[in-house]
Amino acid sequence: MAATAIERLHRRSLGIRRALGPIAEARGMARGMLWTGAGITLVFVLLAIFAPVLSPYGFDQYQAGGRRFAQLAHPGHGHILGTTVQSTDVLSRIVWGTQTELEVVGLALAFGLVIGVPLGLIAGYFGGLFDRAAVLFMDAMFAFPPLLLAIVIAFLLGSSVSSGVLVAALAITITYVPQYFRVVRNHVISVREEPYVEAARALGAKPFTILRKYVFFNVVQNVPVIATLNAADAVLTLTALGFLGYGVQPTQGAEWGYDVSRAVSDAASGIWWTGLFPGLAIVLLVTGLTLVGEGLNETINPVLRKRSIRRVDFAAPSLEPSTEILEP
Amino acid sequence: MSGNGEVLVKVDGLKTYYSIRGSFLDRLVGRTGAAVRAVDDVSLELRKGEVLGLVGESGSGKTTLGRTLLGLVPATDGSVEFEGREITRLSEHDRRLMRRRMQIVFQDPHASLNPAMTIAQAVGHPLEIHGLAKGREEVRLRVADVLERVGLAPAEQYLDKYPSDLSGGQKQRAVIARAIILNPVLLVADEPVSMLDMSVRAKILELMLALKHDFDLTYLYITHDLATAKFFCDRIAIMYLGRIVEIGPSEAIYEDPKHPYTQALLRAIPEPDPRRTIPRDLPRGEVPDAARPPLGCSFHPRCPKAFEVCGWESRDLKELLERRWAGMEEAGFEDEQASVGSLEPLDDPATHARMPGGAVKAILDEARAEDPAEPFWTGVRRIESADGHVEIDWHEPVAPRLLPSGQVEVECHLYDEEALAEAEKRRRSGIPR
């Protein structure tokens, strides 16, 4: 019995291994991009998870042991990356900021996927009036500049939703739902015409069975790529919101964009560390996520995919026929 | 081999039209555009245990007819009786039950299997859909059985493979396995071998014959290849532009093809016989647009035997002129085109045309003198120049009927006494040759 259980488990894992196959086989540029990006992203994820341990101070802590930190202290003296005009520790703000960024981006992605993908599936597969309405609505949303849309949503929700992270996440979600919707819907429309979908209908499968078993898996392949690329974009949107003052409120958490905006006035007086470090953090995280996205794109997208090939060598030893057969 | 007489499927006056999407605005206000008459008034019977071949060129509506039988596209009009029961207007639930009894194998084995499902999952899915097996292990066992039956043996080697790991022939075997696992009585095979290599075709056809015998299957075999159909089918139906133009027992059709289209198809097949050369007297042109079929007999623009009653019209004149110009030196063509003017008015099907310029009559006379045997001229009732214009009239089109002729039924005026008589009458009244 144990053997069959293992066998069954093995069979289950076939699909997963097949899906991950191209990633393991990625070579060259794609491989480098994928792993570098994943490395950078992982560092940020760890920073976010272990922020309470890693961060020397709280995100809005301006004193320790009753003594207020120096204002705008140079990097070095007890504050590796210096302090801000409010005496907060720059390093701590960056570490805690990582948590905010990833929380917001993670939530936004999750919301975007949960809303955009099913909508796209249903609209694409069933078509009809619902599809037409959805497309019209999404196209209208898509036509808005994403940042403007996010600001409007953040502004609208800001008064009724108390969690700044949630507000920011929702604001960003709204800008990405149309993208997931579009990609999924268009892909569904092409998959819907595939003979294997018609074969499923001929077998008597119900529409939702077809969606689940025949359409979904063939359509979601592109989603990870878009999701990671969007994540990079979302970081930028969030920091832009923060920069403009519509993001996570300073009382609720550290946020890099906000820090950069505060540092603008410092820069004029030669104070570089308050702006440079959060700025670098933004650039690094965005780069990391973009690399993962592009790397995935190249490995998953068969058109771009390049596997390692062995050079043709005409001089290689030719096939050695066995002479055994001739010997009695 | 052939059927035992009991009728399994009875198709009567079946029509399946696809509406062509208009512009976005049209769709928004629910306006439908023109229709493609993919299947246009087809009646036939399929007897239990027989293989009926449905043969025709691309776009003749073969696939649509097969899909309509299975209820994969709605019938526009007419009826389909399956095992004595009308099935064109079944409820979703009843239709799903009926799916167990009739299955389909598609042309492209590479696209007929879900790339994300293993062979075991794909072939076993019908059992799950219809709740015909208890538990995954039973499904797996039954799948293994049917895989071995279609030649994918030992089944263990294939169960956990993905379609992309299989060759075309192997995929088609898996598709067939999926189709027969529900034990259907009718299998619609839509060009099951046309995407396969020559050397694999015979193997798949052999398999299908064996399965037919073992499972008491009835086949509707759709193909554009008269050679495999000859070997495989008991009866043949030749389709052209949505209509059946000839239907009858295979031997009769191959030995004595009656419809000019059937004759042309048979002559066009390249045979691996070096004594043959490609025939020169093939029908010209291609299958016309099914949204705007020719008047009268749909085949008349290409038919070498067409005559007075076949439906000659303005579009044929356009083709005649274009053919003439294609064979001309540039200077001559330009002169003639200048005097004829735009051919676009001829695009609207009509039996009357009025063209500007007196030179047109001279051109037509010359064309006629150059090739008096061209069937087009039989359809012309009158050419007259009047006040700087030329008026051309054609005989009224007569739609051909599917009539018995010997062992077969054929839809061609050549085999219709009434039409022949009418033609004779017109010949005497028409302009002299």
Next chain:
Amino acid sequence: MSAVLEVRNLRLWYGTARGSVRAVDGVSLEIAAGSVLGLVGESGCGKSTLGRGILGLLPEGARADGEVLYKGRNLVTMAPRELRRLRGPDLGLIFQEPMTRLNPLLRIEDHFRETLEQHESKLTDDAIRRRSLDTLGRMGIPPTRFRQYPHEFSGGMRQRIMIALALVLRPSLLVADEPTTSLDVIVEAQILRILADLKANFDTALLLITHNLGIVAEACDRVAVMYAGQIAEEGPARDVFAEPKHPYTRELLRSTISLETTELHSIPGAPPNLITPPTGCRFHPRCPDVMRVCPARDPIETRPEPDRRVLCWLYGPDGDIPPGGTEPAERERIALAEEA
């Protein structure tokens, strides 16, 4: 008759992750001026690779070795730029799917203009027009449709336009890779008629790649049967079909379903993978006549008749077969579904 193109011991291999695919492995051929040579074989035998390789149109990672002699020059070692200049006016290519090769945004007229201007820059507008219309006319495309876009034509017309586009430069050799596969029988016959008449109308030689033996029989002067990257048999089409020498040719003919077929026949197994093809004769795992020498030694090309070449030990040379080599050998059992 002199040869327009001579292929000598050509090898075209693809580099892949698992090793070199020996898609064309030691092929020699001659195409006489104005003649039609058919190239047949099962899927994956290297027909397209050979057709493209002759024109130097192989993808990245593929390498060529051997000689393709055209007007005394070896195309294999020729600089890519020079080769590009030959492609079109000297060597033409027709693909299977015409729509993918015609630019949907350009009128037919512009396709011709572009092609002609690229290779014969001295032509005046008027001459371009005349040449294009003349060639199109011979393909049965009326001049009235000269200014239309590709999508306004049917499949068969597009293929005829493609042929006209290749012929307007008057190449001495045209490679046609399955030019009729996506077309209906009647239209296919129309196109084959045009191709077979090339000699009379344009004096162009044709390499016609197909897997339909019927097409070869009806349209070709000579035929080369390809198996696993090699030419198994070559000779006048009439003779080869009347009396096939190579067991593969014979089996291929037998398994073709034609109007005369009364009994199905098939070749067991499938063409081999070309990274590690079978040793000795590559057909030996599937050959009904396999002898003990076959898997052990590479067959040597022989000429059982003056005009025919065969690559099979059945035709010797006897001196190279070791004693006992002609004894029949056991054929390994091949699973039913081991097929292409």
